[in-house]
Amino acid sequence: MRKKFVVGALFATLVATLAGTCAARGLCSYTGTDQLGADPKFRPALKQLLRNKTFQSGAYTVNALDRVVLNMVGPPGKIEALQDGMYLATACRYRDCGDKVALILACPNRVVAAAIVDYNARPKLAVFSSNRSQSLKAAVAKWKTAIEQETGMPLEVEWHRQQER
Numbered sequence: 001m002r003k004k005f006v007v008g009a010l011f012a013t014l015v016a017t018l019a020g021t022c023a024a025r026g027l028c029s030y031t032g033t034d035q036l037g038a039d040p041k042f043r044p045a046l047k048q049l050l051r052n053k054t055f056q057s058g059a060y061t062v063n064a065l066d067r068v069v070l071n072m073v074g075p076p077g078k079i080e081a082l083q084d085g086m087y088l089a090t091a092c093r094y095r096d097c098g099d100k101v102a103l104i105l106a107c108p109n110r111v112v113a114a115a116i117v118d119y120n121a122r123p124k125l126a127v128f129s130s131n132r133s134q135s136l137k138a139a140v141a142k143w144k145t146a147i148e149q150e151t152g153m154p155l156e157v158e159w160h161r162q163q164e165r
Contacts, residue, residue, distance in 0.1 A: 028105050033078075034076035046114070050068065055118070068116065075092060088103070101117070116128075122156060126158045
């Protein structure tokens with residue numbers, strides 16, 4: 001009986017520790033964008049960054065928040081650790097992985113940048129962020145290079161700077 005109690009107590013401690021670690025890391029605790037998109041804290045964090053933000057896609061004005069959400073429900077993308085405690089989450093649209101987005105997350109629950117690949121008119125990477133740190137620029141450049149190598153098409157980076165809130 002005592003052995004079952006000790007094993008049960010150890011298991012409960014392990015679960016509580018893991019839950020505390022995930023809660024402390026918030027949005028950064030996931031390994032895939034499908035998990036990230038299901039977190040109830042994700043959409044408010046994304047809205048805080050992209051509320052009322054648009055970009056030109058050829059002759060069309062596109063809502064950045066709608067484009068990111070549309071891509072987040074596609075095949076699960078990966079989330080990888082960057083410098084400075086930030087994470088890069090990449091995803092693509094369901095049945096159209098030419099349409100891609102990337103998010104830079106700051107733990108626990110902040111989206112500090114969103115990047116959207118747009119091939120309409122001229123190929124570009126629209127980046128929304130008020131953060132211009134070297135690590136953020138390096139993450140965007142690395143992702144841009146990977147896409148250019150994958151597609152064979154050069155992308156122009158278009159920064160959409162916004163005020164800190």
